[in-house]
Amino acid sequence: MNFYYHPNPEENTTLSQEESAHLVKVLRAKTGDEIAIMDGMGKSYLAKIIEANPRKCSFEVIDIKAAKTKTYRTHIAIAPTKNMDRLEWFVEKSCELGANEISLIQTQRTERKKVNLERLEKKAISAMKQSKNFWKCKINALTKFDSFISNQLNVENKFAAYVETGFEDLLQKKIKPESNVLILIGPEGDFSPEEIDQLKSSNFELVSLGDHVLRTETAGIAAVHTVNLVNQRL
Structure with a gap:
């Protein structure tokens, strides 16, 4: 059964226009049909369509x-x-893969200065529904490196992927199972020497993601997957 996203289905029993159009126009849902809803905060709902309106499909929560x-x-x-x-x-x-939060950071070597948060939110919601992960990943707006680092001083288990020296420990050797982790991924060309010094002084551990030099987005995926593997129960 396909899932539909609604942040508060217990109080507002109408799907968004986008979700309504997909449900009624594309999938031809009818009044009385049952649908599955997720709120992005850990709950799923079984609901019955009350009015199959392609602009504002209303429903009743059953379970x-x-x-x-x-x-x-x-x-x-x-x-x-x-x-x-x-x-x-x-x-x-x-x-x-189940990332809980993504922060976008503007480093000295970051080429992109603006991001479309609305598009990224849509990607996060689509991925949540597709993977049936009942918690929506939080996407934070682009923040300057200095500001972000200064706000993480009291955070434990924080790491920065780094490829310069080749002597950094692998990330999977540093992560403790069942612990919250923050992992920084730098831009193409990596963090600047000044940023590395700032990370060290802010108690970030420099780690490796493996022998190969990865693209920024690939490194991010590898980091999330590594955390999952460390926490996988056999």
Whole structure:
């Protein structure tokens, strides 16, 4: 069964115009049909269509279920790529893999100075529905590197992927299972020497994602997947 997104289906029992149009016009849903809804905050809903209106499809909630809460959170802070398509791909795949939060950071070598948050939000919602992950990934607006780092001083388990020396420990060796982690991914060309010094002084651990030099968006995906693997129960 396909899921539809609604942030507050218990109080507002009408789907958005976009979701209504897809449900009624594309899928030909009718009054009385049952649909599945997720609120992006860990709950899923079974609902019955009251009025199959393609502009504002109304429904009645029949049943509510709460998904199991994860024992860890993954926060990826990444320098947006010059190519917007690559950034959207990263957001989509990271959300499918269960990233909880994505922050966009403007470093000295970041080429893209503006991002379309609305498009990234749509990618996050689409990925949540497709993967049946009942928590919507939070997407934070583009923030300057200095400002972001200064706001993370009290955060534990924070890492920065770095490829310069070749002596950094692998990320999977540093992550503790069932712990919240923050991982920074730099731009093409990596962090500047000044930024590396700032990361060290702010107690970020420099880590490696493997032997190969990865594109920014690929490194972000690898980091999310690594956190998942460390926390996988056999």
